[in-house]
Amino acid sequence: MMKNYNIKILFGSNVREFRHNKGISQEKLAELSGLHRTYISDVERGSRSISLDNIKKIANALEIEVFKLFIFNEEDHYD
């Protein structure tokens, strides 16, 4: 079972991937989610332990279900 990985890195990597899929900038995602541009940057790089309410704002802005931001991609290692 996956237990020792950095969840902030996993989450941030997934946000970045879905954002790229949507073809938008961090600034656009910030605008859509109502969060600050630099905050999005921090989250994507895994340097913020973001909480539930903001996790949901980002998922809504990306138009995806929240759980998808926690799916582990076997090709990557999150540490």
Add this chain to the structure above:
Amino acid sequence: MMKNYNIKILFGSNVREFRHNKGISQEKLAELSGLHRTYISDVERGSRSISLDNIKKIANALEIEVFKLFIFNEEDHYD
């Protein structure tokens, strides 16, 4: 698409369900996760916007993957 639900209620309900499945008390979950007993109580009732690092601690304590705590149960309504 599910967009207007309370993620704190969804998360808390799922924590409670998995905890019951495991047959342990809030106090035991608090001990296993390294969080405070009153905080677990608050989280399960959806009154706290818990952050990533602690979300992971709870998933680890429940011995489940993090994403499972965000799965929406169609039978319930989280508001």
Add this chain to the structure above:
DNA sequence: CTGTGACTTTTAGTCCGTG
């Protein structure tokens, strides 16, 4: 367009209790 350090305000999270 994004990364980062520094910063203030707000909330997450703890610890004491009660019924």
Add this chain to the structure above:
DNA sequence: ACACGGACTAAAAGTCACA
């Protein structure tokens, strides 16, 4: 064994200037 409150401390939220 759990809900809930008050008071507190640690950490997240939120913003900015600059690279």
